Amino acid sequence: MEDKKSIENLEEKMQQWENEKLKKFLEKAPERKETFYTGSNIEVKRLYTELDVEELDYLRDLGFPGEYPYTRGVHPTMYRGKYWTMRQYAGFGTAEESNERYKYLLSQGQTGLSVAFDLPTQIGYDSDHPLAQGEVGKVGVAIDSLKDMEILFDGIPLDKVSTSMTINAPAAILLAMYIAVAEKQGVTPDKLSGTIQNDILKEYVARGTYIFPPAPSMRLITDIFEYCSKNMPKWNTISISGYHIREAGATAVQELAFTLANGIAYVEAAIKAGLDVDEFAPRLSFFFNAHNDLFEEVAKFRAARRLWARIMKEKFGAKNPKSLMLRFHTQTAGSTLTAQQPDNNIIRVTIQALAAVLGGTQSLHTNSRDEALALPTEDSVRIALRTQQIIAHESGVTETVDPLAGSYYVEYLTNTIEQKAYEYIDKIEKLGGAAKAIEKGYIQQEIQESAYKYQKDVEAKNRIVVGVNMYQIKEEPPKGLLRVNPEVEKRQISKLSELKSSRDNDKVKQTLEELKHKAGTDENLVPYILQCVKAYCTLGEICQVLREVFGEYKPQISL
Amino acid sequence: MVGHKTIRVLIAKPGLDGHDRGAKVVARALRDAGMEVIYTGLRQTPEQIVETAVQEDVDVIGLSILSGAHNFIFPKVAELLKERGADDILVIGGGVIPDEDIASLKATCVSEIFTPGTPTSEIIEYINQHVKK
Numbered sequence: 025m026e027d028k029k030s031i032e033n034l035e036e037k038m039q040q041w042e043n044e045k046l047k048k049f050l051e052k053a054p055e056r057k058e059t060f061y062t063g064s065n066i067e068v069k070r071l072y073t074e075l076d077v078e079e080l081d082y083l084r085d086l087g088f089p090g091e092y093p094y095t096r097g098v099h100p101t102m103y104r105g106k107y108w109t110m111r112q113y114a115g116f117g118t119a120e121e122s123n124e125r126y127k128y129l130l131s132q133g134q135t136g137l138s139v140a141f142d143l144p145t146q147i148g149y150d151s152d153h154p155l156a157q158g159e160v161g162k163v164g165v166a167i168d169s170l171k172d173m174e175i176l177f178d179g180i181p182l183d184k185v186s187t188s189m190t191i192n193a194p195a196a197i198l199l200a201m202y203i204a205v206a207e208k209q210g211v212t213p214d215k216l217s218g219t220i221q222n223d224i225l226k227e228y229v230a231r232g233t234y235i236f237p238p239a240p241s242m243r244l245i246t247d248i249f250e251y252c253s254k255n256m257p258k259w260n261t262i263s264i265s266g267y268h269i270r271e272a273g274a275t276a277v278q279e280l281a282f283t284l285a286n287g288i289a290y291v292e293a294a295i296k297a298g299l300d301v302d303e304f305a306p307r308l309s310f311f312f313n314a315h316n317d318l319f320e321e322v323a324k325f326r327a328a329r330r331l332w333a334r335i336m337k338e339k340f341g342a343k344n345p346k347s348l349m350l351r352f353h354t355q356t357a358g359s360t361l362t363a364q365q366p367d368n369n370i371i372r373v374t375i376q377a378l379a380a381v382l383g384g385t386q387s388l389h390t391n392s393r394d395e396a397l398a399l400p401t402e403d404s405v406r407i408a409l410r411t412q413q414i415i416a417h418e419s420g421v422t423e424t425v426d427p428l429a430g431s432y433y434v435e436y437l438t439n440t441i442e443q444k445a446y447e448y449i450d451k452i453e454k455l456g457g458a459a460k461a462i463e464k465g466y467i468q469q470e471i472q473e474s475a476y477k478y479q480k481d482v483e484a485k486n487r488i489v490v491g492v493n494m495y496q497i498k499e500e501p502p503k504g505l506l507r508v509n510p511e512v513e514k515r516q517i518s519k520l521s522e523l524k525s526s527r528d529n530d531k532v533k534q535t536l537e538e539l540k541h542k543a544g545t546d547e548n549l550v551p552y553i554l555q556c557v558k559a560y561c562t563l564g565e566i567c568q569v570l571r572e573v574f575g576e577y578k579p580q581i582s583l
Numbered sequence: 584m585v586g587h588k589t590i591r592v593l594i595a596k597p598g599l600d601g602h603d604r605g606a607k608v609v610a611r612a613l614r615d616a617g618m619e620v621i622y623t624g625l626r627q628t629p630e631q632i633v634e635t636a637v638q639e640d641v642d643v644i645g646l647s648i649l650s651g652a653h654n655f656i657f658p659k660v661a662e663l664l665k666e667r668g669a670d671d672i673l674v675i676g677g678g679v680i681p682d683e684d685i686a687s688l689k690a691t692c693v694s695e696i697f698t699p700g701t702p703t704s705e706i707i708e709y710i711n712q713h714v715k716k
Contacts, residue, residue, distance in 0.1 A: 141601035143650055147626075155628070158655025160600050231624050232601020272604045359604070361698045395697045398681055401649075472607055479608045483702045492700045500681035508651065581624040583610055 034074060063317030064275035065497070066440060072432035077509050080435055084332070089425045091345075093333040095326050095438070096426040097384040098349045101424035103320045108380075113355065115140035115165035116399055117512045119175035122165040126180060132409060135583060136218075136387060137180070138188040140164030141198070141546065146233040148194045148567030151516040161512035163191075163399075168520050169562045173201040174208065183211045187218035188263070188387075193235035195222040196244050196550055200557040203256075219260035219309055219353070223249060225286040225458055226265050228579065229467045231274040235567060237457050241573035244549065245290065245298040249304040251550035260309040263353060264418035270313035271359045273475020276324045277441055279313060281448030282458070282467055284332060288449070289458040291340055305336060306346035311353045314376040314383075316360055321376070322428055323437035325383025328352070331442050335449075354380035355389040365491040366502060369393040374411050381415055382428055388412055398505040437537040465582040469543060472582070506574045520562065535559045536569050543573040586588040590714055595623040595632045597660065600650035605677060605699075608646060613710070629659040637669050642714045645706075646693070649678040653688065660665035661692030671715050677701070 061069040069076075078329035079084075087093055090100035099105060114127055114137075115122045141164040144156035150168045151160045151539055160166050167173055177187075182205065191198045199220050203213050224241040227234040233239070245262065252261045266274075266283035274282065287308065294304050312328065314321050332350035336342040351527045372391050377390050390408040392400030400408070416422055428434045455461040462468070481487040488494045535556040542552045556566050584607045594610045596603055601624060614620045621639055623632065636644050644664075648656060657676060675681055677686065677697040685696045694713060 088667055143601075147599055151600075155599060158652035159650055161649035163600075227601075232603065233599075273608075395680065398679065405659075420715075472611070475604050476608055476611045479612070479703060483704060489700075493702075505681055508602075510654075581622060583607060583614075583620070583622045 029270070029517060030076065031078060037356070038075065043275070062276075062437070063315055064277055064320060066277075066320065066437070067446075074432065076432055076436040078437070080439070086437075091194055092337070092348060094329040094349055096429055098329070099424075102384060102425040103381070103416070107422065108385050108412075109136040110134050110184065110351070110409060110416075111136040111138045111181065111387045111389055112405060112409055113138040113188075113190065113389050114405070116142075116506075117161040117164075117165065117508050119165055119167065119172040123176050123180070125402075126176075128407070129244055129409070130185070130539065132406060133158045133413065134219055134409060136186045136188065138389060139190065141189070141191055142166045143233065144160040145198075145563060146191060146193070146463075148235050148563060148571075150520060150562050150564030151513065152520055153564060155421065155579050157513075160516050161508050166512065166516045167198070167201070167563060168516065169523055170201050170204055170557050171519070171560065173198075173205050177202075177205050177209075181211075182206045183207055188221075189218070190221045192224055192227050192231075192233055193241065193507045194563060194567055195220045196248055196391065196553050197557065197563055199248065200550065200554040203554060204558050212420055214258070216256055217258040217507070219263050219411065220248070221265060221311070222262040223286065223290075223311075223418060224263045225289060225462060226268055226283075228462050228577070229269065229282070230274075230471065231268040232266075233492075234579075236574040236575045237577045238463075240570075241544075242290075242293045242459075243297075243337055243546075245305035246294045246299065247548045247550050249294050249307075250297070250299055250481050250548055252307060253303045257307075259307065260351075261307045262303065263309050263311045264290065265311040267311050267355055270315070270357070272471050273359075273478060275474050276315065276317075276320055277444045278470060278474060280324055280328055280331070280441060281445040281452070283312070283470075284328070284335065284445065284466075285449050285452045285458040285461070288333065288453075288522055289338070291336075292457070295340070301340050301342045302344040302347050305340075305342055306344055306349075309351050309386075310354065311355070312385075313357050314354050314380040315357045316372060316375055318375055318379050318382075319428070319431075320437055320441070322383045323434055323441050324425070325352070325354075325380070326429075326434075326438045327386065327442035327445065330438070331445060336571050349392070351386045353387040354383070354385040355387070356380070356389055358393045358395055360552075361391060361393070362489060362492050363396040364496065364499065366393045366397060366460065368507060369396070370407060370411065374415075377415055378419070381421060384426060388465045394502065394505060396510070397502055399508070400406070400559055401504060401506045418486045449572045463580075465580060468582050513530050521561060523562070530555075531559040532561050536561055536565060539566065540569045540573060552581075553564060590618045590643065590679060590710060591639065592618050592620050592643040592645060592710070593623065593632070593636050593639060593641040594620060594645045594647065595635070596625045597627050597629060597632055597656045598648055598650055598652045599646055600652070600677075603647070607646070608645035608679065609703060609706060613645075613663055613707060615705075616707045618710070628682050629656060629663055630644055633660070633663040633667060633669070635666055636664070636672055640668055641672060643673045643675065643710055646674065646676045648676070648677050648680070651679070653678065653680050654684060657688050658692045662664040673710070673714050675706070675709070677706075
């Protein structure tokens with residue numbers, strides 16, 4: 025590649041090709057468009073050659089899998105060793121119903137659990153709270169206390185499965201419940217593997233399930249980092265998430281940039297709290313989206329690994345190789361799924377899942393075809409899981425590490441995305457870091473601009489969405505959608521009042537008071553939350569105590 | 584067609600749902616179409632939404648919900664508007680709402696519901712034609 029003479033020769037030959045062959049060809053057969061763009065508006069050239077990756081230095085920029093800068097993957101053998109974890113996000117209604125769905129998924133070959141909680145649980149309200157009305161058990165399972173959590177994992181050996189929990193503001197409480205359930209199964213915390221999402225910054229910009237203001241929220245997060253680094257060596261303490269940022273409308277570059285900027289903020293907060301970077305950084309994990317533009321997505325994942333490794337090494341001086349590795353979960357893109365001709369979504373999800381696998385993901389959720397209409401049915405979830413299994417066992421893409429490396433186009437895109445993301449991160453740093461940039465509404469504005477541009481492009485047909493703005497058909501309303509039983513709310517409320525009359529209420533009062541007191545100090549809160557949980561304090565009670573000390577986040581509205 | 588007064592629209596996110604990409608995109612599109620748009624932000628109770636609508640003297644309320652709580656929240660907003668004598672406000676909805684619910688909601692409490700994939704131009708046209716002046 026470095027041979028100057030051969031580069032000059034290639035330049036000359038290419039010029040010749042353009043002048044002689046291409047020009048004549050274009051006169052007879054013009055291209056479909058003047059300019060071509062990726063899904064995220066990076067201009068795409070007609071042809072990529074060595075000239076586009078002239079600066080690429082194999083050992084410096086790609087290296088070997090399992091070695092810095094990890095562009096080619098975090099493990100030396102990738103999927104030749106073992107496949108990614110197939111992990112479908114699921115949960116609805118009561119703990120009993122969700123437990124049944126988990127057992128079904130495990131029986132179908134799923135290898136990890138991923139718990140979806142309902143909105144009241146995510147925002148720290150019990151099922152009988154006035155704001156919970158109409159929302160109980162709707163987008164996930166309702167968990168009010170350790171009692172529900174015991175039912176949720178009944179008959180599922182927690183030392184054998186890994187569990188991911190999409191829980192953010194009250195992450196410490198749900199983690200404590202998980203530890204307590206495991207204890208009842210005779211499993212100690214050090215044996216537990218899984219992830220809590222625990223990423224509050226992206227809640228402020230994209231997902232909306234915040235409770236407390238940034239400072240006490242960051243304190244809870246660093247408390248978890250510290251507690252887990254001592255007691256739960258196999259637990260991922262955070263899943264720094266670009267997924268929802270992308271769903272809210274960000275481009276691939278923005279998804280990567282804003283996620284890593286948030287990552288930097290967490291690392292800085294933990295260091296400020298007195299932790300050593302190599303103690304907690306190995307347990308940081310990431311969560312990205314996979315959209316339809318196959319090569320751009322693969323390049324994004326590769327750029328993510330390289331950029332994070334460089335940041336951790338150069339900015340934070342991390343030495344443990346595990347601190348430098350960006351390990352990630354991927355979910356296919358809910359926002360690309362259409363309510364029109366929903367079976368087409370199976371194909372979209374296949375392309376997206378392929379991008380995640382070619383990009384070296386550690387785990388994957390494939391969306392179900394009916395998600396633009398309702399919660400997925402069991403049939404739809406099975407097809408989504410089978411999609412992963414077909415890619416794993418039949419496509420052949422798993423047999424070699426990072427198979428798209430060396431493609432001029434993919435390497436060019438990897439470089440471009442890394443550079444553009446870096447420019448954003450630099451800008452955010454100049455604004456005072458991610459938390460400040462969020463406070464100023466900068467990140468929200470950037471995402472909204474992209475979302476609105478996308479919508480205008482679709483309406484102007486600059487972008488084609490099959491079945492939506494082209495190839496439409498008359499359709500019958502879809503049948504057989506999953507509906508959450510409206511009785512769930514009543515059942516959950518009566519379970520809650522039974523619990524409150526049967527537990528040791530003195531113990532409840534005492535543990536809550538102790539937590540309240542400790543929340544005002546700078547002691548680690550996880551052990552005190554664990555005490556509350558074991559005394560069967562409810563999630564709402566624990567959050568209420570913390571609300572009293574920490575206050576609540578008041579978002580600024582930007583449009 | 585509309586009269587000379589600018590149409591005022593309240594875009595609201597009721598309930599605990601945090602998905603506001605759609606609400607914000609619609610708000611921007613209505614504004615670009617010459618309407619005055621107020622966006623409530625997240626986690627609004629039906630009471631807060633109706634209060635804002637009355638205070639701001641809006642012609643249209645657009646409710647966006649993707650969490651499945653529509654069968655509770657939409658009727659509640661309509662009921663409160665009636666109590667306040669503000670039921671001349673055009674109420675429209677959007678989000679992930681199953682067809683079978685749309686029929687009953689349209690019969691009782693909203694004029695129209697726009698589901699995923701609807702062009703914003705269709706919403707603009709609908710408002711221009713149906714707003715009560």
